[in-house]
Amino acid sequence: xxxxxxxxxxxxxxxxxxxxxxxxxxxxxxxxxxxxxxxxxxxxxxxxxxxxxxxxxxxxxxxxxxxxxxxxxxxxxxxxxxxxxxxxxxxxxxxxxxxxxxxxxxxxxxxxxxxxxxxxxxxxxxxxxxxxxxxxxxxxxxxxxxxxxxxxxxxxxxxxxxxxxxxxxxxxxxxxxxxxxxxxxxxxxxxxxxxxxxxxxxxxxxxxxxxxxxxxxxxxxxxxxxxxxxxxxxxxxxxxxxxxxxxxxxxxxxxxxx
Amino acid sequence: xxxxxxxxxxxxxxxxxxxxxxxxxxxxxxxxxxxxxxxxxxxxxxxxxxxxxxxxxxxxxxxxxxxxxxxxxxxxxxxxxxxxxxxxxxxxxxxxxxxxxxxxxxxxxxxxxxxxxxxxxxxxxxxxxxxxxxxxxxxxxxxxxxxxxxxxxxxxxxxxxxxxxxxxxxxxxxxxxxxxxxxxxxxxxxxxxxxxxxxxxxxxxxxxxxxxxxxxxxxxxxxxxxxxxxxxxxxxxxxxxxxxxxxxxxxxxxxxxxxxxxxxxxxxxxxxxxxxxxxxxxxxxxxxxxxxxxxxxxxxxxxxxxxxxxxxxxxxxxxxxxxxxxxxxxxxxxxxxxxxxxxxxxxxxxxxxxxxxxxxxxxxxxxxxxxxxxxxxxxxxxxxxxxxxxxxxxxxxxxxxxxxxxxxxxxxxxxxxxxxxxxxxxxxxxxxxxxxxxxxxxxxxxxxxxxxxxxxxxxxxxxxxxxxxxxxxxxxxxxxxxxxxxxxxxxxxxxxxxxxxxxxxxxxxxxxxxxxxxxxxxxxxxxxxxxx
Amino acid sequence: xxxxxxxxxxxxxxxxxxxxxxxxxxxxxxxxxxxxxxxxxxxxxxxxxxxxxxxxxxxxxxxxxxxxxxxxxxxxxxxxxxxxxxxxxxxxxxxxxxxxxxxxxxxxxxxxxxxxxxxxxxxxxxxxxxxxxxxxxxxxxxxxxxxxxxxxxxxxxxxxxxxxxxxxxxxxxxxxxxxxxxxxxx
Numbered sequence: 011x012x013x014x015x016x017x018x019x020x021x022x023x024x025x026x027x028x029x030x031x032x033x034x035x036x037x038x039x040x041x042x043x044x045x046x047x048x049x050x051x052x053x054x055x056x057x058x059x060x061x062x063x064x065x066x067x068x069x070x071x072x073x074x075x076x077x078x079x080x081x082x083x084x085x086x087x088x089x090x091x092x093x094x095x096x097x098x099x100x101x102x103x104x105x106x107x108x109x110x111x112x113x114x115x116x117x118x119x120x121x122x123x124x125x126x127x128x129x130x131x132x133x134x135x136x137x138x139x140x141x142x143x144x145x146x147x148x149x150x151x152x153x154x155x156x157x158x159x160x161x162x163x164x165x166x167x168x169x170x171x172x173x174x175x176x177x178x179x180x181x182x183x184x185x186x187x188x189x190x191x192x193x194x195x196x197x198x199x200x201x202x203x204x205x206x207x208x209x210x211x212x213x214x215x216x217x218x219x220x221x222x223x224x225x226x227x228x229x230x231x232x233x234x235x236x237x238x239x240x241x242x243x244x245x246x247x248x249x250x251x252x253x254x255x256x257x258x259x260x261x262x263x264x265x266x267x268x
Numbered sequence: 269x270x271x272x273x274x275x276x277x278x279x280x281x282x283x284x285x286x287x288x289x290x291x292x293x294x295x296x297x298x299x300x301x302x303x304x305x306x307x308x309x310x311x312x313x314x315x316x317x318x319x320x321x322x323x324x325x326x327x328x329x330x331x332x333x334x335x336x337x338x339x340x341x342x343x344x345x346x347x348x349x350x351x352x353x354x355x356x357x358x359x360x361x362x363x364x365x366x367x368x369x370x371x372x373x374x375x376x377x378x379x380x381x382x383x384x385x386x387x388x389x390x391x392x393x394x395x396x397x398x399x400x401x402x403x404x405x406x407x408x409x410x411x412x413x414x415x416x417x418x419x420x421x422x423x424x425x426x427x428x429x430x431x432x433x434x435x436x437x438x439x440x441x442x443x444x445x446x447x448x449x450x451x452x453x454x455x456x457x458x459x460x461x462x463x464x465x466x467x468x469x470x471x472x473x474x475x476x477x478x479x480x481x482x483x484x485x486x487x488x489x490x491x492x493x494x495x496x497x498x499x500x501x502x503x504x505x506x507x508x509x510x511x512x513x514x515x516x517x518x519x520x521x522x523x524x525x526x527x528x529x530x531x532x533x534x535x536x537x538x539x540x541x542x543x544x545x546x547x548x549x550x551x552x553x554x555x556x557x558x559x560x561x562x563x564x565x566x567x568x569x570x571x572x573x574x575x576x577x578x579x580x581x582x583x584x585x586x587x588x589x590x591x592x593x594x595x596x597x598x599x600x601x602x603x604x605x606x607x608x609x610x611x612x613x614x615x616x617x618x619x620x621x622x623x624x625x626x627x628x629x630x631x632x633x634x635x636x637x638x639x640x641x642x643x644x645x646x647x648x649x650x651x652x653x654x655x656x657x658x659x660x661x662x663x664x665x666x667x668x669x670x671x672x673x674x675x676x677x678x679x680x681x682x683x684x685x686x687x688x689x690x691x692x693x694x695x696x697x698x699x700x701x702x703x704x705x706x707x708x709x710x711x712x713x714x715x716x717x718x719x720x721x722x723x724x725x726x727x728x729x730x731x732x733x734x735x736x737x738x739x740x741x742x743x744x745x746x747x748x749x750x751x752x753x754x755x756x757x758x759x760x761x762x763x764x765x766x767x768x769x770x771x772x773x774x775x776x777x778x779x780x781x782x783x784x785x786x787x788x789x790x791x792x793x794x795x796x797x798x799x800x
Numbered sequence: 801x802x803x804x805x806x807x808x809x810x811x812x813x814x815x816x817x818x819x820x821x822x823x824x825x826x827x828x829x830x831x832x833x834x835x836x837x838x839x840x841x842x843x844x845x846x847x848x849x850x851x852x853x854x855x856x857x858x859x860x861x862x863x864x865x866x867x868x869x870x871x872x873x874x875x876x877x878x879x880x881x882x883x884x885x886x887x888x889x890x891x892x893x894x895x896x897x898x899x900x901x902x903x904x905x906x907x908x909x910x911x912x913x914x915x916x917x918x919x920x921x922x923x924x925x926x927x928x929x930x931x932x933x934x935x936x937x938x939x940x941x942x943x944x945x946x947x948x949x950x951x952x953x954x955x956x957x958x959x960x961x962x963x964x965x966x967x968x969x970x971x972x973x974x975x976x977x978x979x980x981x982x983x984x985x986x
Contacts, residue, residue: 030728033716036648043644051645051715058635066628069606073624078546078613085611088548097603098596105592108642113585115644120581122922123965130872143870143888161724162332169330170727177726194921194968199877200418201511203576203651207717212647214577216512217417217876218505219848220970221578222921234726236719238576238651240411241418243338246722378811445818449811479822487829502834505917506876506974510847513837517829580846580923 037208040229040254044210046115054108061104122224125192127185133195133202133215133237136244140183143194147267153247154178161247177234182251185227186260192224200242206235206252214239227254285784293388296380297784298365299682304387305362306675310751312354312394313668317744319347324706328737330727340723341409346397348412352529353436354394356663359671360532361386361443364471367678368447370775370782371465373456373791378449386442393435400425411721413518414489416503416511420496430493437482444478447471456774456790463793465773466549469556470535473563477524477531480567485521488514512577519570527566530630530662531559533670534601537623540677541605543771544620545612551604558597558604565594575646584643591641595634602631617768618692622673625665625700633661636711651721654714660707665700672699672750679754680763684781687753687760695753698746705739845927848920850969853937855930855955861896862958868892869956871900872970879975880907881914881942886949894958897932902971904940905947914940916950916971925964928957939976 038048076082132139134150141148153161157176160167169175185191195204197215205212209225227233235250255263285291285300295301322343326334335343365383369376377383400407405423408414414429422429451472455464464472492514494500501507503514534555542549549555571579571587579587605627614620636658640646649655672695679687709732718729725733763780774793778786841847869892871885882905892898906912916936920926931937935950942948956967 030716031731032712033728034712036715037717047644047648050642051639051648054639054642054645058638062631062635065602065606065631069609069624069627072606072609072611073614076545076609076612076614078615082611082613084546084613086547087550087611089551089554090607093603093607094551094554094600098600101596101599105595109589109592112588112642112644116581116584116588119644119647120922121963123963128870132874160331163336164333165331169724175330175727176724194872194970196872196874196919196970196972198874200421201415205651205719207648210644210648212576212650216578218510218917218972218974219512219578219919220872220921220968222968236717236722238719240341240415240721242421243336243341243409245341246337246719246724379815441822445815445822448818449814452814453811479818480825483822483826484829484833487826487831487833490830491834505972506915506976508852508915508917510837510841510849512847513834516837517833520833521829578848578923580844583846 039208039210040227040231040233041209041225042228043115043119043225044208046111046118047210050112050115053111057104057108119223122192122222124190125224126189128192128194129183129185130194130196131204131215133197133199133204133241133248135199135242136237136248138204138248138250139198140181142264145264145268147264149181149267151179151181151183151250153249154180157247174234176247177236177249177251179249179251182232182253184253184255184260184263186257187227187230187254188257189260190224190226192222195221195223201239202237202241202248203239204235204250205238206233206250208233209235209252212238227252230254230256294384295387296376296384298369298377298380298383299782299784301377301383301387302362302364302366303682305358305365305390308387308390309355309359309362309671310754312350312358314747315398316347316350316355317747319343319350320740321744323347324737324740326723327725327733329734330725330730332724335723337723338406338409341411341721342401342407344721345408345411346401349397349433350394351663352412352525353433353440354390356529356667356671357440358390360471360474360529360667361440361447363467363532363536363671363674363678364443364447366682367775368450368468368471369454370681370778370786371468371773372451372454372459373774373787373793374450374454375785375788377446378454379446382442383446386439386446389435389439389442393432393439396428396435397432400428403428413522414492414514415518416492416495416514419492420504426496427493430489433489434486437486440478440482444475444482447475448479451475456787456793458793462553465535466538466552466555467532467535470531470538470559473559474528474531477528477563477566481521481524481528484517485525488517488521491517512574515574515577516571519573520567522573523570524563524566526659526662527562529667531563533626533630533667534559536670536674536677537605537626538601539773540619540623540673541608541627543677543768544617544623545609545614546769547608547612548772549604550607550610551600555601555604558600561597562594565590565597569594572641572646575643576650588641588643592638595638595641598634602627602634615769617676618687618689618696619673619677621693621696622669622676625696626669626673629665629669629700629703630662633658633663633666636661649714651719652714653710653718653720656720657707657710657714660710664707665703669699672696677768678775679757680767681775681778681780681782683757684762684779685758685760686763686767687757691749691753695746695749698749699743702739702742702746706736706743707739709733709735709739843927845920845925846923848923848926850918850920850926850929851931854934855932857897857930857932857955859896859955860958862894865894865958866891867894867956867960867964868966869898869900869954870966870968871902872968873902874970874972876972876974879914879973880912881905881973881975882907882947883916883971883973885971892956894928894956894960897953897955900952900954902935902950902952903947904942904950904973906942906945909944911944912942913976914942915974915976916940917974919970919972921968921970922964924961925967928960928964929967929969930955930957936971 128143137152202215410419491502501509933953
């Protein structure tokens with residue numbers, strides 16, 4: 011009797027395939043810390059896969075071999091202190107090994123010193139507000155009109171005809187490649203959360219509280235995220251778009267937005 | 269084998285149970301109350317399940333086809349509240365009511381009238397909660413987690429939400445008190461705590477957890493109520509309060525709560541696997557210690573639900589370590605179940621099938637739980653479908669499968685007839701296939717970036733969502749087979765007292781169906797009864 | 801018969817004890833956890849809150865060290881105020897008192913009351929940022945259309961950990977009317 015096998019499991023090994031439609035794994039992202047995060051995720055995943063193969067392998071073997079219908083006769087043993095010690099101590103060791111790289115990454119994530127740019131992000135029901143502290147730029151960022159037209163119940167527009175449906179905004183956040191960008195995140199009403207998966211940043215926006223985090227993007231590109239804390243009826247309709255551009259393109263953008 | 273045939277004589281009742289509605293409304297008999305809890309739980313399972321189908325129908329393809337976003341949020345909120353407080357917990361309490369007195373050789377629960385109130389509060393609480401669907405402004409829509417300030421934007425439904433949670437909590441607390449007093453005081457002579465069956469042990473631990481944490485939930489929602497109506501500012505920053513404090517208090521309740529929902533399942537599986545392996549439970553004492561360790565550790569991990577809230581590094585480190593630690597006693601239990609099977613002589617009747625699927629699939633849920641404990645990785649998983657996949661694996665092929673295993677295992681004892689094994693196996697296989705089809709793809713959705721609690725999504729998430737919706741429909745329909753089996757429960761052949769091959773436990777020493785009153789004379793518990 | 805009565809008594813005693821445990825847990829959740837949380841936040845500074853009443857300090861400037869203080873302002877739920885920091889940031893020495901001012905204006909023709917709520921990041925720095933005088937200690941009453949300066953006097957404790965070189969202080973202005981229900985309008 012074969013247990014249903016996890017045919018999907020091999021798919022988990024592929025990271026960020028070209029075809030986003032069947033994406034099965036976390037992307038590696040475009041920062042050093044997003045790559046470390048991805049690495050930690052894969053490490054714990056592989057550990058679980060290895061333990062799973064071992065444990066389920068033993069279990070499946072037993073299910074086949076130790077069947078009454080195959081003539082098995084039940085043994086009578088019911089305890090083994092040695093076994094209990096082994097399968098308590100070995101998992102503890104495995105956990106201790108995993109914790110060390112995790113702690114190292116966590117320490118780096120907390121270090122928001124010496125930023126090149128500081129941006130204050132304020133969550134609203136249901137949009138974001140961005141304010142560049144030193145450049146004197148601020149604006150709201152809301153779901154793009156193309157998505158708005160397709161989102162309502164029974165809308166005429168097919169979501170598949172909309173580019174980046176539900177992940178496009180009118181005014182994206184623009185930052186230069188290679189700059190350390192510090193984010194100061196708060197909310198003006200209920201709790202929201204700012205999340206961009208390719209930057210491995212997710213931080214709650216809490217009214218009355220300022221939360222700090224940072225990233226440094228090593229590649230240019232357009233990176234999309236969503237609000238990650240239930241904030242009311244349009245929680246699913248307040249996306250985030252970050253455009254990482256070359257330094258001179260950034261300066262041009264800043265100049266045009268003053 | 270126990271020699272005393274206790275309970276075969278109806279010592280006092282010549283008249284049998286009451287007739288008509290009075291038997292149920294005024295029930296004090298643990299079997300009747302257990303039955304009512306189980307019927308109630310099954311009804312709630314279908315109501316919560318219907319809400320899940322509303323959710324999955326809307327999420328089947330991109331675009332908004334059926335419901336408005338605010339109603340969708342009400343569906344996710346009510347689905348969770350109903351499944352947690354209306355289906356899973358009452359099912360375990362129902363099983364406790366039926367089986368604990370039988371397993372310890374007691375004539376009934378310690379406090380039969382309180383037992384009645386514990387049950388009847390529930391239909392009142394849930395009618396109140398469900399009635400909010402018809403209020404202007406609709407049902408609560410802030411998630412079952414009820415975070416402020418959002419929850420304070422709930423309209424007229426707000427006091428109903430708070431009051432129904434108070435009632436559910438009261439029911440659980442009274443039930444837990446009853447269970448503890450019964451287990452402590454009413455065991456048959458010579459049934460020491462060590463000799464108690466695992467289901468009784470895990471329920472003893474669960475009941476203490478319930479008494480410790482359900483009142484904390486009551487405190488938290490009371491503070492929400494006073495913030496809304498009586499001018500306090502526990503969670504309102506304007507008045508010097510802190511919305512994050514709610515999260516701490518809620519999850520201080522919430523994390524032990526999820527162990528409350530799994531420990532009885534561990535107990536059930538710990539009884540069924542030995543029976544169908546024809547071999548004693550491996551490491552019985554270690555299983556008890558592991559369950560107690562899990563219960564203890566469950567109090568110190570709560571903030572792993574809050575890693576993105578803005579937590580100092582030291583807090584993140586502590587909660588990460590503590591959360592990973594819970595994997596140890598949990599792993600011990602899984603290894604012990606497999607060691608029980610090892611070199612046994614297994615047969616695969618339906619209770620065993622559900623128990624084996626539990627071991628396999630709960631372990632997968634445990635793996636995703638371990639992944640969630642790693643803080644940097646959790647930054648990417650938090651509030652995505654990866655979390656949804658995790659908790660549905662531990663709750664559905666976890667808790668729910670254990671409840672079904674228990675139902676099949678003990679149904680012949682309750683009814684006196686063997687259920688339809690062929691149909692039951694069909695129920696099992698369809699449930700298992702569809703539960704995996706529903707929830708496994710959600711791991712991928714979360715990893716690829718789909719957030720939770722959204723009624724519509726970017727088109728790259730469509731394929732796995734469609735798969736999950738098909739799985740959900742299949743799973744829901746498959747449960748109708750279970751209902752049919754229950755409706756035809758008396759059509760099969762009569763069973764003996766033992767029902768299965770040489771099962772351990774006092775419940776198998778009374779006739780099937782178990783008489784209305786059992787163990788009015790305490791049974792003799794000797795060393796030959798298979799208790800270690 | 802007497803066995804039954806003994807069991808009854810011990811049932812009752814145990815029930816009472818368990819009920820007391822449940823009530824105790826309720827009292828714990830309602831009456832102990834919130835103050836415990838407050839105390840923990842205050843002692844560790846992990847809530848980012850800073851002191852809620854005036855701090856008593858003695859100046860002992862550490863001129864070898866410079867800390868950048870940034871000021872952020874926010875108005876909650878579109879409340880009808882303009883609220884800005886007069887300077888976005890300043891460089892300070894730990895151990896010396898400094899002043900900073902903010903300007904707030906009531907945009908309505910009614911009298912209004914506001915409460916400013918401070919929040920500091922990084923969390924490890926917040927208990928070292930001590931306010932001697934702050935408009936956030938009390939509710940602020942504004943007459944119609946009134947604009948006024950809101951003063952802050954503060955000092956950074958020289959024990960501030962070495963790895964902190966920037967402290968960000970955000971004030972959020974809250975209208976003291978309750979959070980509006982049904983903010984979900986189409």
